Amino acid sequence: MSVAEIFESMEYGPAPESAAPAEEWLERHDRRFGPFIAGELRSEASGGDFETHAPGSGKVLGRIAQCGPREVDEAVAAARAAQSDWWKIGGYGRARHLYAIARKIQKHSRRLAVLESLDNGKPIRESRDLDVPLAARHFYHHAGWAQVIDQRHPNWRPLGVAGQIIPWNFPLLMLAWKIAPALATGNTIVLKPAEFTSLSAIAFAELCRDAGLPPGVVNLVTGDGAVGEMIVAHPDIDKIAFTGSTEVGRVLRRDTAGTGKKLSLELGGKSPFVVFDDADLDGAVEGVVDAIWFNQGEVCCAGSRLLVQEGVAERFHDKLRTRMETLRLGDPLDKAIDIGAVVAPVQLERIKALVDRGVEEGATLWQPAATCPTDGWFFPPTLLTGVEPADTVAQEEIFGPVLVSMTFRTPDEAVALANNTRYGLAGSVWTENINLALQVAARIKAGTLWINCTNQFDAAAGFGGYRESGYGREGGEEGLWEYIRPAWELATEQKPQKVAKKPSKKAKGKPAAVAIGIDRTAKMYIGGKQARPDGGYSRSVVGPDGSPVGEIGEGNRKDIRNAVAAARKAGPGWAKASAHLRAQILFYVAENLEPRKAELAGRIVAMTGATAKASSQEVERAIERWFLWAGWADKYAGTVQAVPIRNFTFAVHEPLGTLGIVCPDENPLLAFTSTVAPALAMGNTVVAVPSEAHPLAATDLYQVFETSDVPAGVVNIVTGERSVLAPEMAKHDDLDGLWYFGPKAEAEPLESASIGNLKRTWVGHPGRDWTNSEQGAGEEFLRHAIQVKNIWVPWGE
Numbered sequence: 001m002s003v004a005e006i007f008e009s010m011e012y013g014p015a016p017e018s019a020a021p022a023e024e025w026l027e028r029h030d031r032r033f034g035p036f037i038a039g040e041l042r043s044e045a046s047g048g049d050f051e052t053h054a055p056g057s058g059k060v061l062g063r064i065a066q067c068g069p070r071e072v073d074e075a076v077a078a079a080r081a082a083q084s085d086w087w088k089i090g091g092y093g094r095a096r097h098l099y100a101i102a103r104k105i106q107k108h109s110r111r112l113a114v115l116e117s118l119d120n121g122k123p124i125r126e127s128r129d130l131d132v133p134l135a136a137r138h139f140y141h142h143a144g145w146a147q148v149i150d151q152r153h154p155n156w157r158p159l160g161v162a163g164q165i166i167p168w169n170f171p172l173l174m175l176a177w178k179i180a181p182a183l184a185t186g187n188t189i190v191l192k193p194a195e196f197t198s199l200s201a202i203a204f205a206e207l208c209r210d211a212g213l214p215p216g217v218v219n220l221v222t223g224d225g226a227v228g229e230m231i232v233a234h235p236d237i238d239k240i241a242f243t244g245s246t247e248v249g250r251v252l253r254r255d256t257a258g259t260g261k262k263l264s265l266e267l268g269g270k271s272p273f274v275v276f277d278d279a280d281l282d283g284a285v286e287g288v289v290d291a292i293w294f295n296q297g298e299v300c301c302a303g304s305r306l307l308v309q310e311g312v313a314e315r316f317h318d319k320l321r322t323r324m325e326t327l328r329l330g331d332p333l334d335k336a337i338d339i340g341a342v343v344a345p346v347q348l349e350r351i352k353a354l355v356d357r358g359v360e361e362g363a364t365l366w367q368p369a370a371t372c373p374t375d376g377w378f379f380p381p382t383l384l385t386g387v388e389p390a391d392t393v394a395q396e397e398i399f400g401p402v403l404v405s406m407t408f409r410t411p412d413e414a415v416a417l418a419n420n421t422r423y424g425l426a427g428s429v430w431t432e433n434i435n436l437a438l439q440v441a442a443r444i445k446a447g448t449l450w451i452n453c454t455n456q457f458d459a460a461a462g463f464g465g466y467r468e469s470g471y472g473r474e475g476g477e478e479g480l481w482e483y484i485r486p487a488w489e490l491a492t493e494q495k496p497q498k499v500a501k502k503p504s505k506k507a508k509g510k511p512a513a514v515a516i517g518i519d520r521t522a523k524m525y526i527g528g529k530q531a532r533p534d535g536g537y538s539r540s541v542v543g544p545d546g547s548p549v550g551e552i553g554e555g556n557r558k559d560i561r562n563a564v565a566a567a568r569k570a571g572p573g574w575a576k577a578s579a580h581l582r583a584q585i586l587f588y589v590a591e592n593l594e595p596r597k598a599e600l601a602g603r604i605v606a607m608t609g610a611t612a613k614a615s616s617q618e619v620e621r622a623i624e625r626w627f628l629w630a631g632w633a634d635k636y637a638g639t640v641q642a643v644p645i646r647n648f649t650f651a652v653h654e655p656l657g658t659l660g661i662v663c664p665d666e667n668p669l670l671a672f673t674s675t676v677a678p679a680l681a682m683g684n685t686v687v688a689v690p691s692e693a694h695p696l697a698a699t700d701l702y703q704v705f706e707t708s709d710v711p712a713g714v715v716n717i718v719t720g721e722r723s724v725l726a727p728e729m730a731k732h733d734d735l736d737g738l739w740y741f742g743p744k745a746e747a748e749p750l751e752s753a754s755i756g757n758l759k760r761t762w763v764g765h766p767g768r769d770w771t772n773s774e775q776g777a778g779e780e781f782l783r784h785a786i787q788v789k790n791i792w793v794p795w796g797e
Helices: 003-009 020-028 069-088 090-107 109-120 124-152 171-184 199-210 225-233 246-256 281-292 310-324 345-360 411-418 434-443 476-483 487-494 557-576 579-608 612-632 668-681 702-707 722-731 744-756 779-785
Strands: 049-053 060-065 156-158 161-165 188-192 218-220 239-243 262-266 272-275 305-309 364-366 382-385 402-408 426-430 448-451 484-486 524-526 529-531 538-542 548-553 638-641 647-655 658-662 685-689 715-717 737-740 760-763 786-794
Touching (some): 171 188, 171 199, 171 239, 171 476, 199 218, 246 262, 305 310, 411 434, 434 448, 476 484, 484 487, 557 685, 557 722, 668 685, 722 744
Parallel strands (some): 272 426, 426 448, 658 685
Antiparallel strands (some): 049 060, 156 484, 524 529, 538 548, 638 647
């Protein structure tokens, strides 16, 4: 008998992993677990407790304490008390602690893996071979970042105390993704694990204590969603990092609006799995297995939408059904099973309801013949074909072992279907044509793209979403940005704020060549043309002595709508333009500003009452900034990530899209330049609201843009009252981001209004000095103008 015949005829028996290490640990704690605060693991909390179950059997594993306001306050206080010393021990000190944690995870890997599979229901092979090793890898990798961050980012500082809320699908791994970069950068932690899966987080807290981590650096509070709400609302938390549903992400955006808390959100997904007709179909079938049935499909980036080129669709579906018949469901601790248990009955019911909805809407259901175990909570691998793009199962995240399939004919149609979702977390492209693969990967709007592979992760490569899949990254250097801020911000906050002096009524030293007293009316600038305001109203622009300087149009909602439409129309062309071309155009803007220096300086004098010298310096700095951002245009393209597998993993910097920018009143020309120019350099189109008090500094640039080859619609300027126009931009779902540099009191409603499409918001620091190159021209402008897409390309045989 041949080896092939033996493999075909052999039967698979159970290959159980012993639960003894986890059971011994549970018994040692009398199966009662509470918060970990200031280095102490407690067994009780003020809110009582609740049962936690093993999804594979339904049996009770233990009781978890329900924390209340007292425990949250104590945890935050402990983190705050520890933060200063944690930062002061320096990068080397923090690196040693992170390294020690990584070694502890490795030494206790078997117990952690068994505990994770018992508590979550995932196959032990996945916990053992992916979750635990990758968790250790994150602490090793970030130990290195702790060591080198002072050299790499010398002018940045930690945020302070980070509140972190993690989901139940990868309990230990999500913990590592969040805690490691926060600790490396000098922050302290208050973390809430998921209600269903708290055990591995508690075991990790013990390892931190045993590794000698200073008390208060990592704190853990257990319980239901109310505990997360307490963390988000706590006034002494500086940062919220959340992984979970898009619906909850919207709530967090609303609840943190106006608080100044930094927010990163890794939310839902409906990731496309695109198979072209020249792909290795057998390899792609194995890719589908990994994409959707890994971790029972309880994966935010699961390849849950199969898009197959029409000519091979029937053959591919046949191969897929054959492979599905061999998938084994069963006890999560059985090393021979492929699919474990769904985490809880409530999730199982959601999966069933959505599958029934798909069938009602016309999909064809197929499931393999094998039956599900009767103990625990299981759902079979499921294929839905004949799905239409607008069907519920094609649009809603099911978060279970359910694959929906659609077909396409051309690459353009494949991209259109892939992007036909409100999400943008990940995607896979399968083809033997590398040019086609890279072209399609570049066009799919998602934070991670895998080519001829799927579900590749590493601490060196950032992970996060576009659109309603959230913003911010975890892993890679870009993941560090979520936990640091410019050092000058801290210095500014520690100094008493200066009260702005009122401009003198008689400005000195006006440039003699400029006729300041001549009235002028400036239109808006939309789609490359000067446009009258929709409402027909105008407002006067006056100097510090009350004398008229000119008039501007009073913009309204429709003007914002028209400007956004123009920017969206221009967006694809500007984003595709080479960085060299964008740099040339920005240089050209600076060149065309040069002959108008006296005119622009005179305008600033007339509007603000600044001296001739100060106004001339502002114009000079503005020209210099156009040169600066032109210089950066082709030098901020991304990196190749050093992942420990055979992959070229590219962190590509892509434009955010269409940006709304609300400019401050200070330094009206310089601030407009300092915000608009970096956005353009990175390939974004812009809708800008210039200084409300001194808008003519921006409207004087219309002719400069027209004569500098700036394409129509790339820059749009709507003048008027900031408190009217900014909320309209915040609500507009065709804007991908909003930068706001105005009174702090106006920030809260803007961030709240942004939840419609979860656009990225950046509320600029109120103490920013636009004349200072670090504050008015730092790298943070580039970072806020881009989103990072990681493209994984395997190489070799």
